[in-house]
Amino acid sequence: MLKLHSLALTINEKPLFSDFSLSLKQGEKAVLRGDSGSGKSTLFKAMLGLLSVESGSIIINGITLSDDTVSQVRQQISYLPQAIHPFKEESVFDFIMRPFSYKINRDKAPDSDTFMKNISGTLGQLGVDIGNPKEKATRNLSGGEMQRVALVRALFLSRPILFLDEATSALDPKNIARVVKVIAAIPHITILAISHDSVWEDAGFRVIPFPGGEI
Amino acid sequence: MGGAMDISTKGLLFAAIFLVALLALVWLKGGRKILIKSTVSMIRMTIQLSLVGIYLTWMFKINNPWLNVGWIVVMIGAANLSILNHSGLSKRLFPAIFMALAITLFVVLSWFMVFVFMPENPTDARLLIPIAGMLLGNSMNRTIVTTERFYSSILQNEDTFAVSLAMGATVREAAMPFFRESYRAGLAPVLANYAAMGLVSIPGMMTGAILGGSSPSIAVKYQIVIVVAIFAATEIATLLSILFILSKAFLKNGMPNRDMFT
Known part of the structure; x- marks a missing residue:
């Protein structure tokens, strides 16, 4: 499902990591663990085709990442970044719906009423009660609430791979455990997370040291 | 349309006096840098418009x-x-x-x-x-x-x-x-x-x-x-x-x- 072979990445002429390989099977769940600033978030960006790698190959769901396949590769991945910046005046509903306004996702856009119920239901599972998502402005959410709203958006895109970059960094321990439990129970989806929290391995995520050579 | 009222040389001189007084105020309140910038932009504008005036007169004639x-x-x-x-x-x-x-x-x-x-x-x-x-x-x-x-x-x-x-x-x-x-x-x-x-x-x-x-x-x-x-x-x-x-x-x-x- 996800294969990285002998990857090397340099940013601003500074080598970040080299000879990094990784392989994840369909439905496998893993957490990348390494020092801050070692390039874990940058690796996610490289796998999404947002940065060019110096050498090595990235194969996502059988597609080798290149300039010509970048759009196909992105369609395989849902991505939750570390920092989430909603647009001004965006409601929770608009924030979650935004990717469905893109041409490539339009056929997956759910009908509004069912979607509203699903949003509230999934947010409830994650421990968030925001009332009406159409009326709640994203600017009024706390950091932890915003992270969980962004997680719901990533989940609703229903892609075979999910990248989570410090997805629970703004949550208290009780809510971290609750969110990780929900994520770990999602069937079929391959998940690669970045986190320093041991709760991920307790939930069955395989720990991948980064940068750690051949896995 | 009739012809426009021309501005006499004396009139232009008075406009220049007003500008100099204004630049002095700019110098006192804004300092030397702003004075130089303002003066250069005013001179530049005057030269550019004068040249355009000459050029447009010629262009209107040839048409x-x-x-x-x-x-x-x-x-x-x-x-x-x-x-x-x-x-x-x-x-x-x-x-x-x-x-x-x-x-x-x-x-x-x-x-x-x-x-x-x-x-x-x-x-x-x-x-x-x-x-x-x-x-x-x-x-x-x-x-x-x-x-x-x-x-x-x-x-x-x-x-x-x-x-x-x-x-x-x-x-x-x-x-x-x-x-x-x-x-x-x-x-x-x-x-x-x-x-x-x-x-x-x-x-x-x-x-x-x-x-x-x-x-x-x-x-x-x-x-x-x-x-x-x-x-x-x-x-x-x-x-x-x-x-x-x-x-x-x-x-x-x-x-x-x-x-x-x-």
């Missing part, structure tokens, strides 16, 4: 359609350089902006010359050059404000832009929220200016026409038509500039090409 169009092409080139310098875009985007301004002027000038002003000679220098100048000057200012704000907001929020791409957005889709914000911000002062027209400000063109001997009703008609033409030109130029640059200033993976920004 050759090719020469008139050629002069407009030069004006587009100058406006283009100014847009690139002030919006922080690379000179490599010259052809894209040139195309945007040229299409804008062709469409708006053709429409207003053929269907609105309806002169005997649509390429008459006396009408074509000043109107083209007004359209171009306003389009230039608006394009600078919008493109500068548009690209700087994308560069400052590169992560947000990247997340949109990651979720499947095309460059145009990812850029749209940034465009909307910068477009609104650029349009707001323009609309405020239009709203105050006649109440707070008497527009320069209308004042010029009245001073030139026109009746206020004719001057008002011209002013309304010119405002509509300027509004059309600024909107088309802004939209086309951003549209044309979008295909040049981003990499194949959709991320902004930093080489295109200075």
Whole structure:
């Protein structure tokens, strides 16, 4: 499902990591663990085709990442970044719906009423009660609430791979455990997370040291 | 239209005295740097306008359609350089902006010359050059404000832009929220200016026409038509500039090409 072979990445002429390989099977769940600033978030960006790698190959769901396949590769991945910046005046509903306004996702856009119920239901599972998502402005959410709203958006895109970059960094321990439990129970989806929290391995995520050579 | 009231040499001298007094005030309150900047810009403006006065007198006399169009092409080139310098875009985007301004002027000038002003000679220098100048000057200012704000907001929020791409957005889709914000911000002062027209400000063109001997009703008609033409030109130029640059200033993976920004 996800294969990285002998990857090397340099940013601003500074080598970040080299000879990094990784392989994840369909439905496998893993957490990348390494020092801050070692390039874990940058690796996610490289796998999404947002940065060019110096050498090595990235194969996502059988597609080798290149300039010509970048759009196909992105369609395989849902991505939750570390920092989430909603647009001004965006409601929770608009924030979650935004990717469905893109041409490539339009056929997956759910009908509004069912979607509203699903949003509230999934947010409830994650421990968030925001009332009406159409009326709640994203600017009024706390950091932890915003992270969980962004997680719901990533989940609703229903892609075979999910990248989570410090997805629970703004949550208290009780809510971290609750969110990780929900994520770990999602069937079929391959998940690669970045986190320093041991709760991920307790939930069955395989720990991948980064940068750690051949896995 | 009758002839305009001329300004005597004595009158010009008094304007210069007023300017010197004003510059002294600028020096006292703003310091030497601002004094030099203000003086240079005033001298530059006077020299440029004097040269244009000489050149336009000559052009109006010859009134050759090719020469008139050629002069407009030069004006587009100058406006283009100014847009690139002030919006922080690379000179490599010259052809894209040139195309945007040229299409804008062709469409708006053709429409207003053929269907609105309806002169005997649509390429008459006396009408074509000043109107083209007004359209171009306003389009230039608006394009600078919008493109500068548009690209700087994308560069400052590169992560947000990247997340949109990651979720499947095309460059145009990812850029749209940034465009909307910068477009609104650029349009707001323009609309405020239009709203105050006649109440707070008497527009320069209308004042010029009245001073030139026109009746206020004719001057008002011209002013309304010119405002509509300027509004059309600024909107088309802004939209086309951003549209044309979008295909040049981003990499194949959709991320902004930093080489295109200075």
